[in-house]
Amino acid sequence: xxxxxxxxxxxxxALLSHQxxxxxxGAGLGRNLGEAGSAAMALGFVLLVSYLLxxxxxxxxxxxxTGYLLVGMTFGPYVLGRVHPVLAILDRETVDTLSLxxxxxxxxxxxxxxxxxxxxxxxxxxxxxxxxIVGQVLLTILGIGALVSLGAxxxxxxxxxxxxxxxxxxxxxxxxxxxxxxATALAVIQEYRARGPVTDVVLAVTVVKDVxxxxxxxxxxxxxxxxxxxxxxxxxxxxLLLAWEVVxxxxxxxxxxxxxxxxxxxxxxxxxxxxLATSFLAVSALPAIHLSGLLALMVAGFYIENHSxxxxxxxxxxxxxxxxxxxxxxxxxxxSLNMDALGAALPLALALxxxxxxxxxxxxxxxxxxxxxxxxxxxxxxxxxxxQAGVTLGFAMLARQRLPALGGEVFLTGVLAVxxxxxxxxxxxxxxxxxxAGEAKGRK
Amino acid sequence: MTTGTWLLLxxxxxxxxxxxxxxxxxQRLPGFLRPLADxxxxxxxxxxxxxxxxxxxxxxETLFKITPLLVIAMGWIGFLYGTHLxxxxxxxxxxxxxxxxxxxAMVCFFMVAPVSWWALDTFTGGAYAGPELMVAGIxxxxxxxxxxxxxxxxxxxxxxxxxxxxxxxxxAAVDDIPPVLLLAGTYVLLQTxxxxxxxxxxxxxxxxxxxxxxxxxxxxxxxxxxxxxxxWLFPRGDDIRENSLILLGAISLVAGSAMALGFSPLLATxxxxxxxxxxxxxxxxxxxxLVQHEHNLYAVFLLVAGLFxxxxxxxxxxxxxxxxxxxxxxxxxxxxxxxxxxxxxxxVSPFIGAGMMSQGxxxxxxxxxxxxxxxxxxxxxxxxxxxxxxxxxxxxxxxxAQRVLGRRKxx
Numbered sequence: 001x002x003x004x005x006x007x008x009x010x011x012x013x014a015l016l017s018h019q020x021x022x023x024x025x026g027a028g029l030g031r032n033l034g035e036a037g038s039a040a041m042a043l044g045f046v047l048l049v050s051y052l053l054x055x056x057x058x059x060x061x062x063x064x065x066t067g068y069l070l071v072g073m074t075f076g077p078y079v080l081g082r083v084h085p086v087l088a089i090l091d092r093e094t095v096d097t098l099s100l101x102x103x104x105x106x107x108x109x110x111x112x113x114x115x116x117x118x119x120x121x122x123x124x125x126x127x128x129x130x131x132x133i134v135g136q137v138l139l140t141i142l143g144i145g146a147l148v149s150l151g152a153x154x155x156x157x158x159x160x161x162x163x164x165x166x167x168x169x170x171x172x173x174x175x176x177x178x179x180x181x182x183a184t185a186l187a188v189i190q191e192y193r194a195r196g197p198v199t200d201v202v203l204a205v206t207v208v209k210d211v212x213x214x215x216x217x218x219x220x221x222x223x224x225x226x227x228x229x230x231x232x233x234x235x236x237x238x239x240l241l242l243a244w245e246v247v248x249x250x251x252x253x254x255x256x257x258x259x260x261x262x263x264x265x266x267x268x269x270x271x272x273x274x275x276l277a278t279s280f281l282a283v284s285a286l287p288a289i290h291l292s293g294l295l296a297l298m299v300a301g302f303y304i305e306n307h308s309x310x311x312x313x314x315x316x317x318x319x320x321x322x323x324x325x326x327x328x329x330x331x332x333x334x335x336s337l338n339m340d341a342l343g344a345a346l347p348l349a350l351a352l353x354x355x356x357x358x359x360x361x362x363x364x365x366x367x368x369x370x371x372x373x374x375x376x377x378x379x380x381x382x383x384x385x386x387x388q389a390g391v392t393l394g395f396a397m398l399a400r401q402r403l404p405a406l407g408g409e410v411f412l413t414g415v416l417a418v419x420x421x422x423x424x425x426x427x428x429x430x431x432x433x434x435x436x437a438g439e440a441k442g443r444k
Numbered sequence: 445m446t447t448g449t450w451l452l453l454x455x456x457x458x459x460x461x462x463x464x465x466x467x468x469x470x471q472r473l474p475g476f477l478r479p480l481a482d483x484x485x486x487x488x489x490x491x492x493x494x495x496x497x498x499x500x501x502x503x504x505e506t507l508f509k510i511t512p513l514l515v516i517a518m519g520w521i522g523f524l525y526g527t528h529l530x531x532x533x534x535x536x537x538x539x540x541x542x543x544x545x546x547x548x549a550m551v552c553f554f555m556v557a558p559v560s561w562w563a564l565d566t567f568t569g570g571a572y573a574g575p576e577l578m579v580a581g582i583x584x585x586x587x588x589x590x591x592x593x594x595x596x597x598x599x600x601x602x603x604x605x606x607x608x609x610x611x612x613x614x615x616a617a618v619d620d621i622p623p624v625l626l627l628a629g630t631y632v633l634l635q636t637x638x639x640x641x642x643x644x645x646x647x648x649x650x651x652x653x654x655x656x657x658x659x660x661x662x663x664x665x666x667x668x669x670x671x672x673x674x675x676w677l678f679p680r681g682d683d684i685r686e687n688s689l690i691l692l693g694a695i696s697l698v699a700g701s702a703m704a705l706g707f708s709p710l711l712a713t714x715x716x717x718x719x720x721x722x723x724x725x726x727x728x729x730x731x732x733x734l735v736q737h738e739h740n741l742y743a744v745f746l747l748v749a750g751l752f753x754x755x756x757x758x759x760x761x762x763x764x765x766x767x768x769x770x771x772x773x774x775x776x777x778x779x780x781x782x783x784x785x786x787x788x789x790x791x792v793s794p795f796i797g798a799g800m801m802s803q804g805x806x807x808x809x810x811x812x813x814x815x816x817x818x819x820x821x822x823x824x825x826x827x828x829x830x831x832x833x834x835x836x837x838x839x840x841x842x843x844x845a846q847r848v849l850g851r852r853k854x855x
Contacts, residue, residue, distance in 0.1 A: 006676035010697065013669045017701035020662075036511035037703025040519075043512060044697025048677065051689055100509035272740050284506060323685040324692055 007052050014045045019086045039097035045089050046071070047324055050331040063427040065187045065330045072334020079339065090335035098332055100284070103293075105329040107279030108318055109183040110294045113207055114253075114301025115315040116186065122204050125197065128373040129204045133212060135367030136205075136360055136385065137178050141216075143359035145174035147351060155348040157410055168224035168403070169411055175220040176395050176415055177356045179213045181426065182206040182298070184387035187326050188430045190319065196439035197374050202384030202430075207298050210391065211246060214292060217395050218242035221402065228405040241290055249292045253299025256282065257307070260300065264310035271317040294391070333389055333423065341416035349417030353425070356418070360385045376437040383433025387426025388419045487743045488808075488831055491750020502751065510748055512700065514812065515709050516692070517745035519699025521809045522710040523670070523691075524734045525624075526717020527727060528617055541614050543786040548778030548797065549589040549619035553626065555774035556767070557585025563766040564822070567759055572822060575639050579630070580822040583814045586627050587807040587830045588771040590620035595802020595841060604799070604849050607791040612799045620806050627810055628711045632659040634819045635706055662705055666712040670698040671719025678726050687733055703816060710813040742805050749812050755828040763825070764832045768840075771833065775800045798848035801841030803834045 021038055050071040057067030072090060074080055081088030122129070148170035152158040158166065185206050189199055219242070256278060263274060278300070283293035305311040342349060361382040368378035396415035399406060434440040494501045502510075561581025568577070596616040604612075636655040674694045679686050698716055699709035721727050779797020811830040815823035 002676040006673055009669065009673045009676060010694075013666075013673065013701070014697060017666075017705065021701075021704045034704050034706075036508065037515060037700050037705070037709075040512040040515040040696050040700025040709075041698075041704055042700065043516070044693045044695065044700055047689055047693030048673075048697065051686075051693070052677075097509055097512065100506065101512065270740070270743070273743055276744070284502075320685060321688075324689050327689065 003052060007049065010045065010048045010052075014041065014049075014089055015086060017041055018089055022086060035093060035097055039094050042089050042094045043098060043101070043328065045075075046331045047327055049075070050327045051323075054327070063188050063431045064191055065184065065326060065427045066424070068327055068330035069334035069337075069423060069427075072331040073337055073339070074334075076335030076337070078337075090332070095332060095335050098328075102329060102332045103283040104276065104279050105325045106183060107283040107293060107297050108275060108322075108325050109186060109329065110297040111275065111279060111301040112315060112318045112322065113182040113186045113203065114298035114303075115305040115311060115318070116189070116203050117207060117302050117305065119306045121200050125200055125204065125373070128201055128368055128371040128377060129208060131371035131373075132201060132205050132364050132367035132381070133209050135370075136209070136363035137212060137216070139363040139366075140178050140356060140359040141174040143174075143355055144177045144352060145170045147355045148173050151351070155345075155351070157345050157348050157414065161410070164227045164230075165406065168227040168406060171220045171223050171227075172217075172395075172399055172406070172411060173352065173414065175213070175216045176392055177352065177359075177418070178209065178216065179388055179392045179395065180206040180209060180385050181387040181389040181391070181423070182210065183329060183389060184423070184426055185384050185430065187330070188384075188427050188434065190322065192431065192434055192440035194434045194439040194441065196437060197377050198381045198384070198434065198437040199439050201368070201373070201377050201381050205381075206385065207302075210295060210298065211250070213391070214295065215242060215246050217398075218245070221399065224399070224403055224406065228403060245290055245292060246295070248290075249286070249295040250299050252282075252286060252291055253296035254303055256296060257300035257303025260304050260314065261308040261310070264304075264308055264314060271314060272321055275314070275318055275321075336393075337420040337423065338413075338416040339420070341413040342420045345410075345413045345417040348414050349421055352414065352418045353421040356422070357382075357386055357425075376439075380433040380437040383429040386422055386429050388422040392419050487746040488750040491747040492753055493750075495751040496754045497757075507751060510751065512696075513744060514748045514752070515699050515703045515816070516696045517741050517748065518709045518809055518813055518816075519695040519702075519713040520692075520734070520737070520741045521745065521805060522699070522713035523695050523717040523720075524738060525620065525806065526714040526719075527721040527731050527734065529621075529718045530721040530727070532722075537614060540786040540790070541611065542618060544611070544782035544792075545615040545618045546622055546782075547785055548615060548775070548782040548800065549622045551778035551781050552771065552774035553585040553589040553622065555585075555777060556588040556770045557581050559770040560584035560763075560767055563763055567762045568822075572820075573639070576820045576822055579634065579639060579820055580826050582630060583627070583811065583823075583826050584767060584829065586623040586630070586814075587810050587826075588767070588774060588803070589623040589626075590803070590806055590810075591616040591775075591800040592802040592804025592806065593617055594804050595838065596799065598802075598842070604845075605791065605793070608793050608796060608799065608849050611787070611792045611796055615796075615800060616802075619800075623810060624711065624714060627708065627814065628663065630814070631708050631711065631817060632656055632663075634817065635659050639820055659707065662702070662707050663712060663715065666698050666702050666705075666707070667715025668719055670694055670713060670716025671723065673697075674716065674720045674730070675724040678724065678730055684733065687729065688737065691730060691733060706817070708813045708817065710809050745805065745812075746808065749808060749827070749831070752812075752815075753824055753828050753831070755824045759825060760828050760832060763829050764836070767829050768833045768836050771803070771837075772801065793849055795848045799841075799845040801837045801844060803830070803837045807834060 018038075018041075021034065021041075050068045053071050054064040054067030057070065058064050075087070075089045076095070077088050077091050081091060085091070148158070149166055152161070152166055158169070161169070182203070185202050188194075189203065218239075222239070260274065260278060264271070279297060282297050282300075286293040286296055301315075304314055308314075364382035364385065365378045368381060373381075392415060396412045400412045403411075431440070492498055495507075558581065561578055564572070564577045564580055564584075565574075572580075591612075593613070593616040596612045636652065636659065674691065677690050677694065679690065694716075695713055699713050702709045702712035720730065724730070776795065776797040779800060780794050783792060783794045783796060807830050808827070811823075811827040815827050817823075
């Protein structure tokens with residue numbers, strides 16, 4: 001009862017404050033201070049309301065992160081925001097202000113995801129992991145590429161595009177469809193304390209595939225550029241930048257990991273601060289030198305876990321603080337899901353999401369079967385690869401920025417819509433997959 | 445970022461790595477520098493180095509996006525302080541101790557504020573309007589009045605008389621109440637009559653009363669809201685993750701609302717802490733968590749506060765010694781007058797003020813809270829003076845206390 005009263009009090013206080021903020025326009029403060037206050041208020045609202053309603057969703061047998069996503073969608077700009085501005089606690093400006101904290105949260109999740117990969121557990125599965133990656137990537141690229149290029153006539157949003165634009169779109173949609181969300185996989189695994197071959201394969205594949213997908217996307221951007229601007233020729237600099245992004249991020253991850261290991265061995269104080277500082281530095285500074293902060297953090301987590309006796313301490317420290325991190329990250333992800341885009345590109349989104357799930361299922365099942373993996377891997381591991389989030393959206397923004405000739409907003413809208421579908425379905429399917437595989441033990 | 449910035453960043457990284465052993469392994473520091481490490485001064489210094497006064501590492505956009513962290517940290521500090529003020533425990537102490545502690549704080553405020561106002565007026569050479577200088581002086585006085593409990597706790601290992609040690613610990617716990625109330629009053633007045641309002645623009649008494657009532661309503665509403673929400677939501681179980689989330693969420697909600705409405709996050713959450721401590725049976729558990737995360741939160745707060753500082757080094761170097769001296773004299777005089785008025789017949793030393801020099805995170809939080817109000821462009825200078833003098837007090841305070849109060853023990 002006190003929880004319901006508390007939830008109602010939070011809603012009342014947040015809405016009253018939001019109304020007063022809208023009336024006062026920050027009470028004559030500088031715009032920035034008013035916005036920073038609104039963002040902190042929204043963060044508190046997210047933590048309390050998402051967590052409390054997430055608990056309600058859990059009672060329905062769904063993962064908590066589905067509840068967090070739903071709260072984000074509901075109080076974001078596209079659902080209640082349409083009813084009345086005061087109800088949009090997570091409006092666009094607030095989501096933008098919180099984006100740095102959101103990135104740091106994702107960085108901590110990436111560090112934790114890398115740290116979950118224990119070499120001793122993953123090594124026996126190396127063959128399965130590589131076969132599954134090859135199977136998924138090949139079939140997804142072929143399937144989604146064919147769907148876009150051959151089925152364009154069925155989708156109004158693709159009508160009227162030239163053949164070369166359509167081909168460029170097909171390549172980019174196909175490669176983007178290969179990306180996964182390690183954050184979602186890790187959140188569900190931690191919530192259900194899952195352990196077993198399906199868990200190990202899903203985690204390892206999502207982490208390793210990030211490297212493959214980043215490389216493929218840069219190649220796909222090069223190919224799309226050639227198709228859209230035929231005179232542009234082969235761009236050596238772009239290829240070198242790709243190599244730098246992948247190899248440099250891995251190297252930087254090793255350096256970061258080594259530094260953290262030294263710190264843990266010699267000092268070992270203030271571990272939560274260390275995690276926060278490492279994540280902040282990686283996600284805010286590394287992109288300035290064309291490196292992927294997330295990839296570097298995943299590698300750092302992997303290095304720390306496998307090269308330090310204190311690796312478990314670090315991962316446990318992150319897990320101890322993981323609840324607010326997940327709540328913030330997934331609620332903001334929910335608020336960022338573009339419902340307008342989903343509405344505008346619904347037929348294309350449903351077709352792409354359906355086609356992608358089919359290809360992921362087929363690629364995973366075939367890869368696992370050919371590699372001689374345990375039967376539960378070939379039957380249920382596919383469910384862990386449905387969710388998509390940050391990396392995929394990053395690709396879409398990059399393509400819009402660097403390829404203005406790419407059929408207006410078709411690619412961005414399409415990707416946003418597919419991510420919306422996959423992010424809602426992904427956690428639910430993965431939770432079901434883990435239960436069917438017998439690896440979920442219950443909520444932590 | 446430019447090449448120069450990258451080189452500075454690399455140099456900073458080398459410094460941080462080289463200094464890590466010292467910065468975190470406090471036992472290796474020379475004795476007189478240990479209080480600096482304990483007080484988290486290194487975090488402020490790191491923030492100042494990375495901020496606009498140093499290598500200017502972060503863009504304006506990044507700095508802006510860090511601001512919510514500062515708001516939340518201030519809220520945490522305020523709530524934690526508020527939870528100390530539990531009536532059931534407070535009423536056990538004799539009134540004479542309250543009288544002495546509160547009088548000492550007020551005397552210090554009334555000595556430091558005019559001196560700071562005068563110093564600001566003299567050193568800025570007429571660059572600022574009179575009311576701005578007066579407000580800045582008052583805020584410097586407010587920040588001077590309190591004593592850092594952590595600093596006093598560190599002193600307690602020294603050989604003081606038990607009566608002095610207990611009095612110091614008690615004073616440090618309560619002497620932030622007057623400055624907090626003074627800051628609340630300043631906030632309400634400045635929100636009602638911003639600096640530069642022409643005299644008489646406020647109009648009639650009714651209009652003034654209405655404006656004050658509005659800000660009091662915000663203060664009471666937000667504070668009571670936080671106390672009640674935390675009381676209702678704070679879980680009965682001992683899941684640290686869940687408990688931390690509820691505390692963090694409730695504090696962020698109210699601190700952010702206060703900031704967005706132009707009120708101090710520190711004050712609103714402090715009232716929330718008082719209400720929670722006095723109504724919830726689970727306050728012990730919440731208090732344990734607040735203290736457990738206190739160090740990390742203070743570190744983030746001090747680092748971010750350092751990042752935001754932007755000031756004139758010349759003015760700082762002129763003002764800081766005056767402020768240090770005024771505060772030192774204010775503390776000695778306040779301690780003496782408090783003793784003379786309330787503790788004359790007790791074994792407490794008349795020079796108890798010598799043990800009250802430490803000026804920790806609360807003083808910085810009060811200064812930052814004022815800065816975040818955006819009332820005057822002198823706020824950065826005020827904050828940097830407070831931080832600089834906090835360092836100086838951390839270094840000078842313990843030997844002074846040892847010399848004045850420890851000597852009595854030897855006698």
